[in-house]
Amino acid sequence: MIRLVLLLLGADFIRRNWHALAIAGLAWGTIGVSLMIDALDGVLNFPLTLFGYLLLLESLVTLWVANSGMGAQKTLRYVKGGLFLLIAILVITQHQASNMALAMLFGIAFTIGGSLQITSALVVRFPRWRTAMLGGLVQIVLAIFFFQPYPTHYKGTVPYCLALGLIFGGWNMIWLALRSRMLPQQASADVLVERNSGDDRPFDAGLHDGAADLQSRLRPPGASSASALDGSAGAGQQAPLTVHVWTPTGSAKGPARRQPVIDRYIAAVDLNGVISTGHAALEVQPDLYISLYPAEEIDRSPDQFARLLRATAENDVKGRYLTDYASEAAAWCESTEKIVFRDYRRASLDRFWQHYRRTEIYNLTHRNCSSTVANALEAALEGVIGGRDRHWFNAVRMMFTPEIWVASQIRKRAVTMAWTPGMVLDYARALRAVVHPRPLSWAASLQLALRQSRRLRQGWRARRRYAEQESQVSKES
Numbered sequence: 001m002i003r004l005v006l007l008l009l010g011a012d013f014i015r016r017n018w019h020a021l022a023i024a025g026l027a028w029g030t031i032g033v034s035l036m037i038d039a040l041d042g043v044l045n046f047p048l049t050l051f052g053y054l055l056l057l058e059s060l061v062t063l064w065v066a067n068s069g070m071g072a073q074k075t076l077r078y079v080k081g082g083l084f085l086l087i088a089i090l091v092i093t094q095h096q097a098s099n100m101a102l103a104m105l106f107g108i109a110f111t112i113g114g115s116l117q118i119t120s121a122l123v124v125r126f127p128r129w130r131t132a133m134l135g136g137l138v139q140i141v142l143a144i145f146f147f148q149p150y151p152t153h154y155k156g157t158v159p160y161c162l163a164l165g166l167i168f169g170g171w172n173m174i175w176l177a178l179r180s181r182m183l184p185q186q187a188s189a190d191v192l193v194e195r196n197s198g199d200d201r202p203f204d205a206g207l208h209d210g211a212a213d214l215q216s217r218l219r220p221p222g223a224s225s226a227s228a229l230d231g232s233a234g235a236g237q238q239a240p241l242t243v244h245v246w247t248p249t250g251s252a253k254g255p256a257r258r259q260p261v262i263d264r265y266i267a268a269v270d271l272n273g274v275i276s277t278g279h280a281a282l283e284v285q286p287d288l289y290i291s292l293y294p295a296e297e298i299d300r301s302p303d304q305f306a307r308l309l310r311a312t313a314e315n316d317v318k319g320r321y322l323t324d325y326a327s328e329a330a331a332w333c334e335s336t337e338k339i340v341f342r343d344y345r346r347a348s349l350d351r352f353w354q355h356y357r358r359t360e361i362y363n364l365t366h367r368n369c370s371s372t373v374a375n376a377l378e379a380a381l382e383g384v385i386g387g388r389d390r391h392w393f394n395a396v397r398m399m400f401t402p403e404i405w406v407a408s409q410i411r412k413r414a415v416t417m418a419w420t421p422g423m424v425l426d427y428a429r430a431l432r433a434v435v436h437p438r439p440l441s442w443a444a445s446l447q448l449a450l451r452q453s454r455r456l457r458q459g460w461r462a463r464r465r466y467a468e469q470e471s472q473v474s475k476e477s
Contacts, residue, residue, distance in 0.1 A: 001408035002172055005398045008434065010383020011180065018177040025173030032166030039156030039163060046159040052091030059084035062402065076406045091158055099154035106161055107146035114139030120417045124365050125310045132416055239285050241344050241380055243373060244325060244335035245425040246279040278421035280373040281335070282380075283325050284346070290353060291322040292372045294362040310365070319362030339428040343435060344380040345387070352379035370419035374411075374427060384435055403433040 006014055014021060038045055062081035087105070090098040117136035121129040142164065146157060281291035295318040322328050329335065353376065361367055385398065398404050407430035414423045 001399070001405060002169060004404060004408050004411065005395055006176060007378060007382055008384060008398065009386035009395055012383060013386030014176070014180045018181045022174050022177035025170040025177060027170070028166045028173065029170030032163040032170060035159045035163035035166065039160040048091055048158060049094065051158065052088050055084055055091065056088035059088055076409060077402060080405070096154070099157060103146045103154045103157040106157060107143045110139045110143035110146065114143065117416055123310070124417060125312050126366055126416065238346050241341040242283045243339040243377060243424065243428045244281045244283060245337040245339070245421050246333070247336045247421055247425065248278040280370045280421045280424045281322070281325065281328070282373045282376050284349070288349070288353065289322065289324050290372060290376050291328060292362060292369045293320050293322065294318070295320045298364060316361045316363050319360045321357060321360070337425055339425070339432055341380070341432060341435060343384055345382060345384055348382050349376060349380040352376055365418035368419065370421050370424045373424050374414065374419050377428060377431065381431060381435060398434060401434055401437070403430040406430045407434065
């Protein structure tokens with residue numbers, strides 16, 4: 001989540017405030033080490049009850065406004081709110097059985113997360129899959145610590161888990177701060193946070209980390225440093241950016257059966273047995289359209305499916321870029337969903353597209369239509385919030401925005417498995433809520449939730465009155 005926040009703030013914002021980021025990371029790490037020592041020695045000074053009530057309040061607010069979300073936002077809000085509510089209740093009860101239940105809960109969560117990460121790394125083989133697999137093994141080791149009472153004791157589960165989060169978060173902030181200090185003025189935040197590690201950005205390949213090489217790969221040939229830095233210039237006059245998504249169910253001709261999760265995020269099968277995986281594209285009228293297809297249809301037979309999932313070079317095929325939305329919609333169908341961004345950095349998007357389009361390669365899990373749109377959207381939104389206001393309150397506000405948590409969870413799953421049109425849809429919606437927040441968004445969400453609760457109560461009362469009237473009529477007859 002921290003990296004996504006820094007991406008939206010932008011490299012210039014981070015470079016100017018690298019010292020504040022480093023101090024915050026050092027403070028987080030110091031608090032984390034203190035909490036870990038507190039959890040290990042068997043004598044807790046951490047205010048568990050106070051933390052439990054704060055977590056309870058946060059979970060109730062999340063559940064209260066969850067229904068105002070859309071798609072995966074709503075689901076993830078309910079999951080987050082319900083999980084935090086369960087943890088809060090277990091923390092407040094202050095019982096030995098509660099402490100053990102918390103340890104088992106965290107242990108199961110780390111086991112599932114680590115297993116999924118290891119499995120996806122072995123199957124997909126995305127760039128740096130070995131590092132991801134090592135991270136999954138670390139999660140399994142941490143799960144073992146949670147499952148057995150030594151050395152943390154079950155009552156130290158919550159401080160120990162918080163300590164791990166603060167330590168890793170603090171280290172990440174310090175590392176990013178030190179790295180941002182050494183970047184040249186033309187550097188982009190995607191290099192800072194390594195958004196597109198591997199060969200997804202063809203102009204990154206084969207270059208060293210020197211300042212001259214960084215500058216050469218961050219500017220298209222012939223572009224001046226001034227043009228590379230004016231990403232938000234003229235934002236009020238630029239045309240809106242639209243993310244087009246054809247969901248599998250929306251582009252299939254009448255799905256044969258409903259499978260909500262599979263239909264939304266993987267593929268849908270129509271009445272004739274034809275598989276539709278959907279599609280994603282990005283448009284800025286009148287002169288920019290990003291839509292990647294394989295030049296020739298890929299064999300997706302079951303016996304080849306496991307091989308095709310690997311994001312390795314042998315699965316690269318020649319790709320083709322469509323020219324405009326009108327011709328694509330006419331040849332196929334209108335996009336199912338359209339997510340519009342008014343504020344973005346056109347120069348950063350153009351810089352990304354000029355380099356990206358040079359390589360006409362399609363890979364089913366690593367360089368597909370959805371990953372292309374996700375990377376282009378991140379390039380367009382790079383520094384868009386940091387450019388509005390240079391105050392660090394922007395970073396603090398984003399850290400407490402539910403949608404930034406939703407977006408980070410979607411992105412984490414996508415980069416370790418594969419981007420799909422359904423993930424791009426939910427990711428774009430979450431980022432739009434962060435980039436274009438509604439005035440008093442929390443109050444508006446609470447007001448919406450209150451209206452919905454009021455409608456539910458009115459409907460329940462109407463049904464009860466109707467039932468009473470029916471009962472009275474039956475008695476009189």
